[in-house]
Amino acid sequence: MSATLIPVSPPAVVLAAVQAAVEQTYTRFCGDKPTVESEMQADHDCECVAGIISFFGDAAISLAWVLDAAVAPVLAQKFARFPIPFDSSEMGDVTGELVNVIAGDVVAYLEARKFHVKMSLPTVARGARLRLMPDKGVSVSHVNYATRAGKFWLRLAAQVD
Amino acid sequence: MAALKTLIVDDSGIMRKMVMNTLGEANLAEFDFVEAEDGQSALTKLKDSKFDLAFVDWNMPNMTGIDMIKAVRKLERANDDDPLVLVMITSEKTMGKMQEALDVARADHFISKPFTTEEFQVKLKKVIEKAQMLRMRRNRVQVQVAAEAEPAKKGWGWFN
Numbered sequence: 001m002s003a004t005l006i007p008v009s010p011p012a013v014v015l016a017a018v019q020a021a022v023e024q025t026y027t028r029f030c031g032d033k034p035t036v037e038s039e040m041q042a043d044h045d046c047e048c049v050a051g052i053i054s055f056f057g058d059a060a061i062s063l064a065w066v067l068d069a070a071v072a073p074v075l076a077q078k079f080a081r082f083p084i085p086f087d088s089s090e091m092g093d094v095t096g097e098l099v100n101v102i103a104g105d106v107v108a109y110l111e112a113r114k115f116h117v118k119m120s121l122p123t124v125a126r127g128a129r130l131r132l133m134p135d136k137g138v139s140v141s142h143v144n145y146a147t148r149a150g151k152f153w154l155r156l157a158a159q160v161d
Numbered sequence: 162m163a164a165l166k167t168l169i170v171d172d173s174g175i176m177r178k179m180v181m182n183t184l185g186e187a188n189l190a191e192f193d194f195v196e197a198e199d200g201q202s203a204l205t206k207l208k209d210s211k212f213d214l215a216f217v218d219w220n221m222p223n224m225t226g227i228d229m230i231k232a233v234r235k236l237e238r239a240n241d242d243d244p245l246v247l248v249m250i251t252s253e254k255t256m257g258k259m260q261e262a263l264d265v266a267r268a269d270h271f272i273s274k275p276f277t278t279e280e281f282q283v284k285l286k287k288v289i290e291k292a293q294m295l296r297m298r299r300n301r302v303q304v305q306v307a308a309e310a311e312p313a314k315k316g317w318g319w320f321n
Contacts, residue, residue: 028275079181079275093175100220101274104252111255121172121220 010061010141010158013062014106018063018154019143025098026147029078032156034145034152046151048072049091050127055106057117063106064132064159065099070150096122115121135159164191165292166211170203170217170226171250176274180216180250187281189289200224204232212245214292217268218253219258226251230266243299243308246292248285250274 027033055061060111065077069086076084076094084090103119110117125132134140134157143154169177169186177196182191195212201224203215215233217226224232230247237244248270249262252262262268270288272280 025275080175081182082178086177090175093173095177096276099171100252104254104274108254111257119220121222 008138010156011059011115012058013110013113014055014059014061014158015141015143015156016105018102018156020109021102022065022152023103026075026145026152029075030136030147030149031147034147035143037146037151042077045129047126047128049086049095049124050124050130051095051124052132053099053122053133054120055102055103055117056120058110058115059117060159061117063099063103063156064153064157065095065102066130066153066155067095068150069149071152072150074149076113092124096124105148108149119132128138132157134141162190162293163296164193165213165289166195167192167204168195168197168206168215170197170200170215170221170229172198172221173218174198176218183276183278183281184216184285186278187285189282189285190293199275200226200229200232203229207233207245213296214246214248214289216250218249219249219253219262225262227262227266230268232260234267236298243295244269246288246295248272248288250276 023034028128048066049069049072050064050066052062052064055063072091072095073084073086073088075098076091079098080094082092103122107117107119132155138157138159141156145152146153169180171177172178181192181194188218195210197206199221202218203217204224205240214275217229219226226249233247235244236242247268249268249308250272251258252274254273259271262271270284270289272284
């Protein structure tokens with residue numbers, strides 16, 4: 001007998017952990033504090049790169065951190081300390097590392113609040129008008145940010161069994 | 162002091178480059194770098210050649226860094242070898258993971274990503290001194306073994 005999947009919103013503690021980790025990491029490297037523009041799914045009509053990583057344990061959650069083509073090279077250069085063009089193979093590599101660092105912060109933040117998750121290896125997608133499609137029954141939350149360099153978005157998809 | 166032969170183990174080429182650049186900037190020693198992209202490939206390189214130091218990521222495909230460190234320590238115990246100085250560099254940040262790396266797997270040090278040159282200068286000073294000391298000891302032993310082998314050869318000469 002197969003388990004029934006019940007869609008749930010990502011737990012508030014996970015969303016708070018992800019937002020704190022992303023905002024702190026961005027500010028640490030780029031200097032300015034990103035501002036939340038909206039929490040609606042938006043059609044991002046631009047070239048972008050997404051670092052995607054999953055958490056499993058007390059909840060099953062997928063995080064995508066999507067950076068537009070203006071902000072990605074700025075953040076990548078600040079993180080790696082050498083220039084990385086948006087269309088280079090190294091951009092995928094560094095985006096994976098960035099989301100991996102964020103995931104480490106999220107796991108530690110949640111662990112301190114007795115919410116136990118482990119993280120997967122990261123994957124990366126790059127494209128124009130990138131729209132990630134959730135499986136049926138999966139609930140998705142979005143947070144859209146603006147920065148001095150450009151825009152980025154968070155996408156959290158969650159389900160429990 | 163000769164360069165420390167140093168293995169950088171990470172599935173990300175960018176991160177290997179960042180570790181090598183930061184070690185160079187920290188200016189704690191001279192390094193001769195070799196790269197490996199997972200634990201399995203690192204183990205093969207360690208079996209083929211003698212290293213002074215290794216920097217190891219945790220989450221990698223094929224063999225994780227923690228499993229690689231456990232395998233290295235097991236081999237050292239089996240062969241009665243000097244320990245390789247092993248530093249874990251990872252995005253894992255919980256106390257549990259840190260304890261697993263240091264107390265269970267027996268890594269020498271644990272550094273969380275992202276890191277800075279200043280952090281490397283402070284946190285790696287003793288670790289690098291340990292690698293240099295072990296290297297000097299290994300070199301002394303090699304010289305001693307060679308010196309002991311020389312008279313033996315001469316001694317056998319009497320019977321030739």
